[in-house]
Amino acid sequence: MTDLTNLTVAAIRDGHRAGDFSAVEVAEAFNANVAGAKALNAFIVETPEHALAAAKQADADRSAGTLKPLSGVPIGMKDLFATNGVQTTAASHMLEGFVPRYESTVSQKLWDAGCGMLGKLNLDQFAMGSSNETSYFGNVISPWKRNDGGNAALAPGGSSGGSSSAIAARLCPAATGTDTGGSIRQPAAFVGISGIKPTYGRCSRWGIVAFASSLDQAGPMARDVRDCAIMLENMAGFDPKDATSLNMAVPNWEAALSSDLKGKRVGIPKEYRLEGIDPEIDAMWDAGIAMLKDAGAEVVEISLPHTKYALPTYYIIAPAEASSNLARYDGVRYGLRDLPDGAGLQDMYAATRADGFGPEVKRRIMIGTYVLSAGFYDAYYTQAQKVRTLIARDFEAAFGVCDVILAPTAPSAAFGLGEKMADPLAMYLNDVFAVPASLAGLPAMSVPAALNREGLPLGLQIIGKAFDEQGVLNAGLAIEERAGFNARAEKWW
Amino acid sequence: MAIDQATVRKIASLARIAISDAEAAAMEGELNGILGWVEQLGEVDVTGVEPMTAVIPNSLRLRDDVIDADPLTGGNRRDDVLANAPAAQHGFFGVPKVIE
Numbered sequence: 016m017t018d019l020t021n022l023t024v025a026a027i028r029d030g031h032r033a034g035d036f037s038a039v040e041v042a043e044a045f046n047a048n049v050a051g052a053k054a055l056n057a058f059i060v061e062t063p064e065h066a067l068a069a070a071k072q073a074d075a076d077r078s079a080g081t082l083k084p085l086s087g088v089p090i091g092m093k094d095l096f097a098t099n100g101v102q103t104t105a106a107s108h109m110l111e112g113f114v115p116r117y118e119s120t121v122s123q124k125l126w127d128a129g130c131g132m133l134g135k136l137n138l139d140q141f142a143m144g145s146s147n148e149t150s151y152f153g154n155v156i157s158p159w160k161r162n163d164g165g166n167a168a169l170a171p172g173g174s175s176g177g178s179s180s181a182i183a184a185r186l187c188p189a190a191t192g193t194d195t196g197g198s199i200r201q202p203a204a205f206v207g208i209s210g211i212k213p214t215y216g217r218c219s220r221w222g223i224v225a226f227a228s229s230l231d232q233a234g235p236m237a238r239d240v241r242d243c244a245i246m247l248e249n250m251a252g253f254d255p256k257d258a259t260s261l262n263m264a265v266p267n268w269e270a271a272l273s274s275d276l277k278g279k280r281v282g283i284p285k286e287y288r289l290e291g292i293d294p295e296i297d298a299m300w301d302a303g304i305a306m307l308k309d310a311g312a313e314v315v316e317i318s319l320p321h322t323k324y325a326l327p328t329y330y331i332i333a334p335a336e337a338s339s340n341l342a343r344y345d346g347v348r349y350g351l352r353d354l355p356d357g358a359g360l361q362d363m364y365a366a367t368r369a370d371g372f373g374p375e376v377k378r379r380i381m382i383g384t385y386v387l388s389a390g391f392y393d394a395y396y397t398q399a400q401k402v403r404t405l406i407a408r409d410f411e412a413a414f415g416v417c418d419v420i421l422a423p424t425a426p427s428a429a430f431g432l433g434e435k436m437a438d439p440l441a442m443y444l445n446d447v448f449a450v451p452a453s454l455a456g457l458p459a460m461s462v463p464a465a466l467n468r469e470g471l472p473l474g475l476q477i478i479g480k481a482f483d484e485q486g487v488l489n490a491g492l493a494i495e496e497r498a499g500f501n502a503r504a505e506k507w508w
Numbered sequence: 509m510a511i512d513q514a515t516v517r518k519i520a521s522l523a524r525i526a527i528s529d530a531e532a533a534a535m536e537g538e539l540n541g542i543l544g545w546v547e548q549l550g551e552v553d554v555t556g557v558e559p560m561t562a563v564i565p566n567s568l569r570l571r572d573d574v575i576d577a578d579p580l581t582g583g584n585r586r587d588d589v590l591a592n593a594p595a596a597q598h599g600f601f602g603v604p605k606v607i608e
Binding site for chain 1: 520539552558559568592594601605
């Protein structure tokens with residue numbers, strides 16, 4: 016019998032529909048893989064009973080002829096989405112033990128579509144990190160190893176590192192992610208899977224633990240482009256409970272998938288050719304350009320002149336919004352309370368927040384507090400918001416001459432755990448290619464393109480015009496078909 | 509502009525995060541590294557550029573003027589609201605005494 020855990024979302028959906036297997040068999044197979052992969056630390060909470068209940072319902076629905084779009088598909092849920100009755104922590108001590116009494120819009124949509132939940136996936140604390148090393152619940156380990164015979168534990172990327180590790184290790188066929196400055200795309204690239212951040216506002220933020228609200232956007236991670244399209248269709252949609260939700264119909268992205276790029280122009284931003292970058296990254300990028308030409312696209316050089324300012328802009332705006340959003344954790348209404356003997360209210364706030372937040376979260380709250388404080392607001396925050404306008408204008412001008420933009424997802428392959436933790440700035444620089452599209456609110460995806468000389472996956476990024484997820488998915492599909500990436504991590508866990 | 513440890517302690521106080529002297533010392537270097545790096549934004553000419561307020565053009569909506577139109581976000585959910593409170597008492601959030 017085929018290994019059900021090696022099937023894609025589309026194959027599970029279609030096979031279940033055709034009666035090739037039961038949803039319960041699928042759920043049990045994935046539950047077993049999850050239970051056997053503790054060494055990866057991808058899950059904070061496992062919910063095999065949720066996956067099984069949804070599977071039983073899917074099998075009953077099949078008998079009754081009332082199948083839903085994703086009946087029989089079990090998924091992983093990033094532990095940033097509030098799930099009714101299931102602990103939701105954002106990988107923080109602050110929210111350890113927090114059990115929401117409501118369901119996030121995105122997760123509710125997936126349950127309504129027939130999905131079951133295998134568990135809550137580990138992440139960087141409050142989604143702040145690029146290596147999944149800031150989680151209160153321990154590092155997530157990538158299933159990948161370098162081919163140098165060494166045994167170094169590698170980062171699965173971040174912040175959606177539990178999602179990326181679990182999909183690459185066949186613990187779930189797809190998972191939710193969130194992307195504030197690359198947190199879907201970079202982890203997808205690090206483990207050789209696909210992931211798309213849609214246009215800002217496509218997926219409701221309601222019920223997602225807030226990090227930087229003008230940037231936060233949910234999206235799917237899965238093994239291929241089709242699965243990303245299927246998942247996104249079932250996550251996106253207008254939600255009156257999110258003030259920035261887009262009131263637009265959700266296109267049928269899967270049905271319109273096409274890798275024929277005739278008549279499409281692909282922009283290659285010259286500012287993304289970084290001096291001193293690993294030549295393998297540039298070589299992969301050049302190979303991607305050739306693939307898109309082969310698919311019929313015309314390639315044009317473009318300029319995004321403010322690219323070098325994107326990261327510093329991001330590291331003002333995101334911490335500023337985070338310092339405001341995370342002010343809610345005060346030890347009064349939910350989450351941790353640390354009340355030293357004889358302490359008053361102010362001391363309780365300070366003790367609670369000192370105890371409940373990890374070092375990276377504190378660092379960002381402090382930066383954000385400083386750039387928003389009287390006397391510095393204009394010099395830092397207003398200036399960053401102005402540069403953000405210029406970065407968005409760069410993209411607008413570029414999309415006058417091209418339909419999609421092709422770039423690397425990250426400037427390196429996965430690095431080893433601990434290699435970058437000593438220097439926060441070095442870690443931030445890993446998001447150099449991912450952050451500009453976030454600042455401009457544009458849809459962007461990563462698809463696996465190649466293995467480097469260490470045997471580790473590298474990803475290509477496609478950035479599209481606002482609302483043009485289809486163009487992004489189609490270019491991603493063209494690369495997927497030509498790259499023929501089918502490498503997977505050898506099981507050691 | 510470099511910040512000193514007194515400024516670090518001031519920021520921590522504004523952010524309501526208790527820090528030790530050792531933490532303040534460590535953070536002084538880290539924050540100066542990050543702030544020194546973001547200061548390069550000062551060299552960008554932003555004359556006549558409006559600060560971004562919405563990344564995707566979108567207008568704010570008004571909800572229907574109906575009480576509890578959405579049961580999830582409407583009223584009468586006191587027990588749900590208090591369910592995760594560290595010290596709920598008599599249907600309220602409990603806090604330490606604030607009278608000096």
